[in-house]
Amino acid sequence: MKKSIGPKILHLPAPVWLVGTYDADNRPNVMAASWTGICCSQPPCVTVSLRKARYTHGNLMARRAFTISIPSEAQVKIADYVGMASGRNVDKYAQAGLTAVRSEHVDAPYAQEFPVVMECRLLHTFELGSHTQFIGEIVDVKVDEDALDERGVPVIAKLKPFAYLDGYRGLGDYLGDAFSIGKEIGEA
């Protein structure tokens, strides 16, 4: 039997993405966001939803560029911190011991310490209610060299990304290959 629990949001799981922007004084900022995801393959696009009150919201509207960094398990406290503190009041890069790097292709910074970064240019903004949805085109992805295999594919066991559910959780057992294990049920 199913029980109704009302129109709640369940993140089962949601990503933990770190959004990098410059503010009006060219100071690098970074915040964690989980109302995020992939939303198009061609052009390759991500969606990031932010409340208007967030400092990053104004930065993104002004610069029309951002980065998305993917933190590793060992960086979970930093990810949590940059989701709570505001760049209005504090230099989060300094406080968390992060090294700001200017993106190669877009007007936004990223932290050298996170193993993966996507450089994004803002394509669309949609007002949805409490949140503005930002759609960004991925113009480049950079990955720590030692987390790539010999074919240049990122290795999950080295990146150790994590997710946001009832708290933060690492990724666990490998359950099977996508577009493959379902063939036991029926023809594709």
Added chain:
Amino acid sequence: MKKSIGPKILHLPAPVWLVGTYDADNRPNVMAASWTGICCSQPPCVTVSLRKARYTHGNLMARRAFTISIPSEAQVKIADYVGMASGRNVDKYAQAGLTAVRSEHVDAPYAQEFPVVMECRLLHTFELGSHTQFIGEIVDVKVDEDALDERGVPVIAKLKPFAYLDGYRGLGDYLGDAFSIGKEIGEA
């Protein structure tokens, strides 16, 4: 050192959501989608991006309603199957042994067997390129009663959701509380 790997899409991780719709003949259909996520808190909204060629795309445009079910680890083969087969050619509910239930609030079906379902009404569609982005308002969430704790909160260890990365992976170790463990780095 970081290495550029170009404008690739990395799902690190992406959710595995099952989208339920009725077709023009009122047959229930279900497909897996991972270009998905949460995109607004008030109203509570989800985003699902689909290629125009998908059968669900037409169903969703016509009915303006859908469900999102969250499968459990033991259902990973079913999730993979419904992401490969098309409702144009086969009754996926029958093939996978699923029981179709009509939603209480929207014109869309869901499968009784998946532990969580969100009933959604379509609010917006945005053409992004290869994919159409569907924004749906969550009007109700239903959860298997035995997966709720005494406060009515879903228990992750009972739901056992999984994610899509290099393949499907379960969720692993608990790394810490959100909006909490970052306080070791600095003030919120």
